[in-house]
Amino acid sequence: MHVDIIDQYQFLESRIHALDPRVKVLISVGFILSNALLPDGSWPAFALSWLVLLLANDLANLGLGFTLKRSLIALPFALVAISAIFSPIGEPLAIWDLGFIKLVPTDAGLIRFFSIMVRSWLSVQMAILLVATTQFPDLIHALEHLHLPITLTTIIAFLFRYLFVLTDEVFRILRARDARSAGLPGLKSGGKLAWRIKTTGSMAGQLFTRSYERSDRIYLAMISRGYTGRIRTLHPHQMDRSDWLTLAWSAALLTLIQIVGWIR
Amino acid sequence: MLYSPVYMHIPDGFLTLAVSLVFWGITIVMVALAVKNTNRSLGEKQIPLMGVMAAFIFAAQMLNFPIAGGTSGHFLGGALAAIVLGPWAGILVMTAVISVQALLFQDGGLLVMGANIFNMGILTAVIGFGLYRLAIGQKRVLRLAMAGIGAWLATMTAALMASLQLWLSGTTPLEIVIPAMLGVHAFIGIGEALITVAALVYIEQTRPDLMSEEKTAQEGGHGWVIGGVLVTLAAVILSPLASAHPDGLERVAENLGFLGRGMDAPFQILPDYTIPFLGETALSTILAGALGALLLLGLTILLGRSLIRKGNQA
Numbered sequence: 252m253h254v255d256i257i258d259q260y261q262f263l264e265s266r267i268h269a270l271d272p273r274v275k276v277l278i279s280v281g282f283i284l285s286n287a288l289l290p291d292g293s294w295p296a297f298a299l300s301w302l303v304l305l306l307a308n309d310l311a312n313l314g315l316g317f318t319l320k321r322s323l324i325a326l327p328f329a330l331v332a333i334s335a336i337f338s339p340i341g342e343p344l345a346i347w348d349l350g351f352i353k354l355v356p357t358d359a360g361l362i363r364f365f366s367i368m369v370r371s372w373l374s375v376q377m378a379i380l381l382v383a384t385t386q387f388p389d390l391i392h393a394l395e396h397l398h399l400p401i402t403l404t405t406i407i408a409f410l411f412r413y414l415f416v417l418t419d420e421v422f423r424i425l426r427a428r429d430a431r432s433a434g435l436p437g438l439k440s441g442g443k444l445a446w447r448i449k450t451t452g453s454m455a456g457q458l459f460t461r462s463y464e465r466s467d468r469i470y471l472a473m474i475s476r477g478y479t480g481r482i483r484t485l486h487p488h489q490m491d492r493s494d495w496l497t498l499a500w501s502a503a504l505l506t507l508i509q510i511v512g513w514i515r
Numbered sequence: 516m517l518y519s520p521v522y523m524h525i526p527d528g529f530l531t532l533a534v535s536l537v538f539w540g541i542t543i544v545m546v547a548l549a550v551k552n553t554n555r556s557l558g559e560k561q562i563p564l565m566g567v568m569a570a571f572i573f574a575a576q577m578l579n580f581p582i583a584g585g586t587s588g589h590f591l592g593g594a595l596a597a598i599v600l601g602p603w604a605g606i607l608v609m610t611a612v613i614s615v616q617a618l619l620f621q622d623g624g625l626l627v628m629g630a631n632i633f634n635m636g637i638l639t640a641v642i643g644f645g646l647y648r649l650a651i652g653q654k655r656v657l658r659l660a661m662a663g664i665g666a667w668l669a670t671m672t673a674a675l676m677a678s679l680q681l682w683l684s685g686t687t688p689l690e691i692v693i694p695a696m697l698g699v700h701a702f703i704g705i706g707e708a709l710i711t712v713a714a715l716v717y718i719e720q721t722r723p724d725l726m727s728e729e730k731t732a733q734e735g736g737h738g739w740v741i742g743g744v745l746v747t748l749a750a751v752i753l754s755p756l757a758s759a760h761p762d763g764l765e766r767v768a769e770n771l772g773f774l775g776r777g778m779d780a781p782f783q784i785l786p787d788y789t790i791p792f793l794g795e796t797a798l799s800t801i802l803a804g805a806l807g808a809l810l811l812l813g814l815t816i817l818l819g820r821s822l823i824r825k826g827n828q829a
Contacts, residue, residue: 259619283626287532321621328526331681334691367686371528371624378527378621390618400550402562406611409566410573414615417567417574425578452713455575455590459599459714460721462574466567470560480562 259321261383267311268384271494272393278501279381283374285505289512291359291366296512300373303504304380311384318376318383328371335364387411392484401481408482413469417462424454523591523677523700524616524631527624531684538680539629545637546610552603565604569611572596578710591703593635593673594643594666595711599718599725601734602644609636634676638746639669643711644735645743651728662715663708665743670704671697672750 267275282300289296308317341359348354382390388408395404428450470478553561572592592612597605613632617623623631646665650658674696682689719726 280625283527283624284532286528287530287535287626328529331692331695332529332686334687334695335685337691338685338688363685367528369528371526374527374624374626375621378617378625382619382621387619400547402550402554403546403607403610405562406566406569406607407614409563410569410611410615411619413567413570414573417570418577421574421577448709449713451578452710453717454578455595455710455714456717456721458575458578459571459595459718462567462571463564463722463725466564469567470563473563 258387259379259382260386261311261313263312263384265310265312265384266493267307267380269493270384270497271488271490272385272389273396273488273490274494274498275381275385276390276393276397277498279377281501281505282377285508286370286373288509289366289370292362293366293512296508297366297369297373299508299511303508304373304376307380311380313380313383318379321379322372322376329368332364332367332371335367336360338363388484389486389488392486392488396488405480405482413462413465416465417458420458420461424457428454523635523673524613524623525627525677525680526621527626529624529684529686530627530630530680532626534680534684535626535630538627538633542610542629542632542637545606546632549603549606549610553607556603561604565600565608566611568596568600568604569608569615572608572612573615590710591635591639591670591673591707593639594647594662594669594707595714597640597644598647598662598665598711598715598731601731602640602739603735605640605644606636609640612636630677630680634673634680638672638676641739641742641746642669642672642750643743645739645741646747648731648735648737649740649744651732659712659715663712666711667704667708668747668750670700670707672746674700674704675750675753 282303286297286300289300304318305315308315311317336356337354338357338360340363341357344356344358344361346355385393388411391404391408391411394407395401553565572595575592576590578590593605593609596608600608610632613623613628613636617625617628617631643662643665646668647658647662650661653661675693678687678689678692678696681687681692715726724730
C-alpha cells in the first residue's frame with residue numbers, strides 16, 4: 252500500500268505550506284486553545300474563528316471548503332454531547348416523559364450543546380488543515396524543536412514509517428484468512444464465534460511476532476548504516492521573517508477573537 | 516474501511532480547558548517517567564522496537580471480528596502492549612499511537628490528547644499489566660484469565676474515566692453518560708479481552724522467550740500490582756455507584772469539595788453558566804481533584820520504588 256492512501260498531506264505550493272512547521276503547530280494549538288477559552292454562546296467570536304479558518308484554507312490553495320468536507324469525522328461523538336441539552340441549567344423548554352426517564356431540555360443546555368459542537372467542529376478543521384499543509388516527518392521534527400522528548404518523537408517517526416508496511420502485513424493476513432474460509436454462495440462461511448475469536452487472536456499474535464522480528468532486522472540494518480538513536484532530516488527548519496510575521500498576526504487575531512467573545 | 520474511529524477518543528471542544536490541562540499534567544509526568552525508565556533499562560535498541568510495536572497496535576486495530584447485528588469487536592491494544600512489552604514501554608507505545616491517531620486522522624483532539632492518553636494509554640497499562648503481574652507464578656490458565664479480565668477492566672475504566680471527564684466539563688450529566696459509555700464498552704471490552712487472551716496464547720506458543728514470567732516480573736515491580744489493584748478497585752466501586760446513584764456520587768463529590776454542578780436545583784437560573792472554567796468553585800474543585808490524583812500517583816510510584824529496591828536486595 253502506498254503512503255498516499257492514509258497520508259492527508261496535500262502536495263501544493265502555498266504560503267501556508269512554506270511556513271515553518273513549528274509556526275503551524277503553535278498556531279493550530281493556539282486556535283484550538285482559543286476555541287476552548289471562548290464562553291458558551293459567543294456566536295460572533297465563533298463566526299470570526301470560522302472566517303480565519305476559511306482564510307487559511309484559501310491561503311493554503313486548498314479551496315474554501317476543503318476542511319469542511321473532511322470535518323465530519325467528529326460527528327459521531329455528538330451523540331455524547333446531546334445529553335448536554337438536558338443539563339439542569341437555565342430554563343426548561345419542555346418536559347418529555349418517556350416513562351422510564353423524564354427528559355427536560357433547557358435553553359442554557361441547548362446553548363451549551365451547540366457551543367460544544369461548534370468548538371469541536373472548528374478545532375477538528377484546524378487539525379485537518381495542519382496535516383494537509385505539513386508533511387508528517389516535518390511535523391515530528393517541529394515537535395522535537397518544541398522540546399518533546401526525543402525518545403517519544405522517534406517512536407512516533409518509526410510508527411509513521413512502518414505503519415504502511417504493517418498495514419500491508421494486515422492485508423496479507425486477512426487475505427490468507429479469506430482464502431482459507433471460503434464458503435458457498437448463500438451459505439454462511441467461517442466457524443462459530445469462538446472459532447472467529449481464536450482466529451482473530453492468532454492473527455493479532457501472528458502480526459505481533461512478525462512485527463517484533465521485523466523490528467530486530469530493522470535495528471540491525473540501521474546500526475550497520477550508522478544509526479545513533481536519532482532520526483535526521485534534510486530540512487533545516489529556520490524561522491525567517493515571514494514566519495515571525497505570521498505568528499504575530501495569528502496571535503493578534505486570536506486575541507481579537509477572545510475580546511469579541513468575552514465582550515457582551 | 517482502512518481506519519474506523521473508536522468511540523473513546525474524545526474530540527476537541529468536549530472538555531473544558533481546566534480538565535484538559537489537568538490531565539495533560541498527569542500524562543506529561545507519567546510519559547516523562549516512562550521515557551526515563553525505558554531509556555535507563557532498555558537502551559537505543561528499544562526505540563525502533565517500540566516504534567514498530569506502536570505501528571503493530573495501529574495495524575492490529577484494523578482486525579475486527581463480527582459479533583452480531585452489524586457490531587464488531589474492536590481492539591484497543593493497551594493491555595496487550597503493556598503485558599508483552601512491559602508497562603513503561605506500553606505507555607510510550609500507546610502514547611505514540613494516540614498522538615498519531617489525533618494528528619493524522621483527527622481521531623481525538625489535540626488539546627484533549629492528555630486526557631485521551633491518560634484514559635487509553637496509562638490506565639490500560641496500569642490495570643492490564645498490574646493484574647497480569649498479580650498472577651505471575653500461578654497456573655497458566657489463571658494467568659491468561661487475569662490478562663483477559665485485566666483487558667476488560669482496562670477498557671471499562673478508560674470508558675468510566677472518559678465519562679467522568681465529560682461530566683466534570685459540564686458536557687453531559689452523569690446519569691446519562693455513565694450507563695451509555697459503560698454499556699457500549701462492556702461489549703467492546705469483551706472483544707478486547709478475547710483478542711488479548713488469544714494473542715497471548717499464540718505468542719506464548721511461537722515466541723515463549725518474549726513471554727517468560729521472569730521477563731514480565733523484571734519489567735515492572737509490585738508497585739504496578741498495587742497500582743493496578745487500587746485503580747481497579749476505585750473503578751469497580753465508583754461505576755455502580757455512579758450509574759445507580761448519580762446523586763450520591765455528586766453529593767460525595769460536593770462534600771469533598773468537588774463540583775456542586777449536579778446539586779443545583781434543576782430549574783434554577785445560573786447567570787454564570789457562560790464561564791465554564793473560570794468560576795471559583797470549578798477551578799478549586801479541579802485543582803483538588805488533580806492534587807488527589809497526583810498524590811495517589813506519587814504514592815503508587817514511591818511504593819513501587821521501595822518494593823523494587825527490596826526485591827533487588829533479596
